[in-house]
Amino acid sequence: MEKILLLIVIIPLMGAIIAPLLGQKKSQAAFMIALIAALLSWSLIVFLAGQVFSHGRISYPLGNWGASWGIELAADYLTVVLLLTVNSIGLLITIYSYSYIEKLLPEAKRRIYYYCLLCMLLAAMPAFLMAGDLFTMFVYLSLFSLAAVALIAIGRERQAILAGLRYLILSTTGGVLILLGIALLSYFTGTMNLNELTKRMAHITNVKPVLVAISIIIIGFGVKAALFPLHLWLPDAHGFAPSPISAILSGILIELGAYGILRCVFLLVQLKSREIYPFINNILCWMSVLAIIYGAVGAILQQDLKLILAYSSVSQIGYIVLGIALSSYYGLLGGMLHIINHAVMKSALFLSAGALLYKTDKRTLKELEGVGKQMPYSAGALALTGIAIVGIPPACGFVSEWYICMGAIQAGRMGFAICVLGGSFLSTIYYLRIINALYFKPVNGGKDTRVAINEAPLGMLVPIWILTFASLWLGIFNRWPLQWLEKMVAGIL
Amino acid sequence: MEFFLHAYYQIAAIILFFIGFYLLIVTPNLIKKILGINIMETAVFLFLISLGRIGGGQRAPILHEGIRWTECVNPLPQHMVILGVLMTLGVTGFALFLVVKIYAHYRTLNSDKLRRML
Numbered sequence A: 001m002e003k004i005l006l007l008i009v010i011i012p013l014m015g016a017i018i019a020p021l022l023g024q025k026k027s028q029a030a031f032m033i034a035l036i037a038a039l040l041s042w043s044l045i046v047f048l049a050g051q052v053f054s055h056g057r058i059s060y061p062l063g064n065w066g067a068s069w070g071i072e073l074a075a076d077y078l079t080v081v082l083l084l085t086v087n088s089i090g091l092l093i094t095i096y097s098y099s100y101i102e103k104l105l106p107e108a109k110r111r112i113y114y115y116c117l118l119c120m121l122l123a124a125m126p127a128f129l130m131a132g133d134l135f136t137m138f139v140y141l142s143l144f145s146l147a148a149v150a151l152i153a154i155g156r157e158r159q160a161i162l163a164g165l166r167y168l169i170l171s172t173t174g175g176v177l178i179l180l181g182i183a184l185l186s187y188f189t190g191t192m193n194l195n196e197l198t199k200r201m202a203h204i205t206n207v208k209p210v211l212v213a214i215s216i217i218i219i220g221f222g223v224k225a226a227l228f229p230l231h232l233w234l235p236d237a238h239g240f241a242p243s244p245i246s247a248i249l250s251g252i253l254i255e256l257g258a259y260g261i262l263r264c265v266f267l268l269v270q271l272k273s274r275e276i277y278p279f280i281n282n283i284l285c286w287m288s289v290l291a292i293i294y295g296a297v298g299a300i301l302q303q304d305l306k307l308i309l310a311y312s313s314v315s316q317i318g319y320i321v322l323g324i325a326l327s328s329y330y331g332l333l334g335g336m337l338h339i340i341n342h343a344v345m346k347s348a349l350f351l352s353a354g355a356l357l358y359k360t361d362k363r364t365l366k367e368l369e370g371v372g373k374q375m376p377y378s379a380g381a382l383a384l385t386g387i388a389i390v391g392i393p394p395a396c397g398f399v400s401e402w403y404i405c406m407g408a409i410q411a412g413r414m415g416f417a418i419c420v421l422g423g424s425f426l427s428t429i430y431y432l433r434i435i436n437a438l439y440f441k442p443v444n445g446g447k448d449t450r451v452a453i454n455e456a457p458l459g460m461l462v463p464i465w466i467l468t469f470a471s472l473w474l475g476i477f478n479r480w481p482l483q484w485l486e487k488m489v490a491g492i493l
Numbered sequence B: 001m002e003f004f005l006h007a008y009y010q011i012a013a014i015i016l017f018f019i020g021f022y023l024l025i026v027t028p029n030l031i032k033k034i035l036g037i038n039i040m041e042t043a044v045f046l047f048l049i050s051l052g053r054i055g056g057g058q059r060a061p062i063l064h065e066g067i068r069w070t071e072c073v074n075p076l077p078q079h080m081v082i083l084g085v086l087m088t089l090g091v092t093g094f095a096l097f098l099v100v101k102i103y104a105h106y107r108t109l110n111s112d113k114l115r116r117m118l
Helices: A004-022 A027-055 A077-104 A108-130 A134-152 A158-189 A194-201 A207-225 A234-240 A243-269 A277-301 A305-326 A329-360 A376-390 A396-410 A414-439 A458-476 A479-492 B002-006 B008-026 B030-051 B075-106 B111-117
Strands: A058-061 A072-075
Touching (some): A004 A027, A004 A058, A004 A072, A027 A077, A072 A077, A072 A108, A077 A243, A077 A458, A077 A479, A108 A134, A108 A243, A134 A158, A134 A207, A134 A243, A134 B075, A158 A194, A158 A207, A158 A234, A158 B008, A158 B030, A194 A243, A207 A243, A207 A277, A207 A305, A234 A305, A243 A277, A243 A305, A243 A329, A277 A305, A277 A414, A305 A329, A305 A396, A305 A414, A329 A376, A329 A396, A329 A458, A376 A396, A376 A414, A376 A458, A396 A458, B008 B030, B030 B075, B030 B111, B075 B111
Antiparallel strands (some): A058 A072
């Protein structure tokens, strides 16, 4: 039963090995392998989720070493909810990739590499979520960063390689900082296992070095999460990567960085009564508030549709980290919920922006004027998920932003609640700019008003609309993720 | 003074770390930046290795009759360092490959000039 945890990692890794072998003759075979691997690991995760929801935490120590010495894979409520989100999006993106990559990479050889790397990502992302100790987290973090760099650089444009190298240098620096922090933490506490660390935190006598170690780890994860002063790699990487990869980068990878920060904050919360704790907490809160404002303003100033979405990611990561850093009951709940919500809505937005790019080969808002009439389904999905980013009630963004506001009030920080509302207001502006360009501008400069409908293929529309409905569904029926997250937060505080 | 005598590994690691960090931030040359990352990683590995000396012992951790655990090193940091070295190798190789591609296209390795071209 516990071995499922291992299978979830191994099946896509096997896919990464088999896909280039079978893909030599026909590149469609590589796509089929990636699809089968994603489907298998997704169904295993659904089964695992059923088990965890009925029996509680499941853990598997590799090689039968005890949990505090060896490598441990574990799944608790938070992990399982995130696993379901991450792998469902991964599966949909694999389906979407087929048509998009066919056009982007005409050579069959490059397509095979693409699917091989996609399988590696699909193996490393769940493994990172399931890792029970910090060092295993670091190993899988390095694996998916490397795969992501290769996928950013795979495109035809030369700038993509430069953006990839920039991400590689910054994320490796972040990785080194994480490793340094882990080494310090294990030196002062004697263990790397997250559960064991949480237990030992309460009995630590010398608090300052432990806090320094945790802060270093948080800075490292902040680079991966593109938290405000550390976000420099994000706009280029999102802009030049192929659209399915932008969706993975923005929808999943930076959320995984936020998940790392979340795990560190779980450790920090145990030290809540010590005197130096509020200092670190305040810095994290202010960084995320600056991220909210900076990202939204940056998005307003951009012309390129994908860059607008990229800067909006910087702003949304600010919301997530603010909720987590407030570490009040509603704040933590809102932060966790926003991880899921942002993953769903931002991947839907990037996929539909990718569909526009696929059909029209146009990137800026000026060029995309009036595309809403030409591609009603893709542009409609973009408009519908956009209301989730702004946080208008029926969509999912509203719920988590509401919880983060409540968390700020609960922690006694009215100023931060106002900042959250201000960020929401700013995001209305860039959302309305997109809507204005897509629907309310004349087509072809007003000369020819009749437009033929020219839609993206069905293999791209189906994933987009599943994600769009998911973002609305999560807004209305949000009891389902919330009941498990509430149990998780109650166990921590 | 006694502290410096006891913790010379750690102090060397910290100095190395900042040399690497300086190189990463200050030089515009891409290959030197990658070198800087390598030096930083080496510093962290040195630090990790130095954590393995639990009781001051320096023997290989093979326990048999007559040897106490305080005479041996802790094998756990060493296993982590080996994994870390492998990962550094992969990252460095891949980064240098990207640098070769960039040089073939832009004919420069200066990151300030490259940023203006982007």
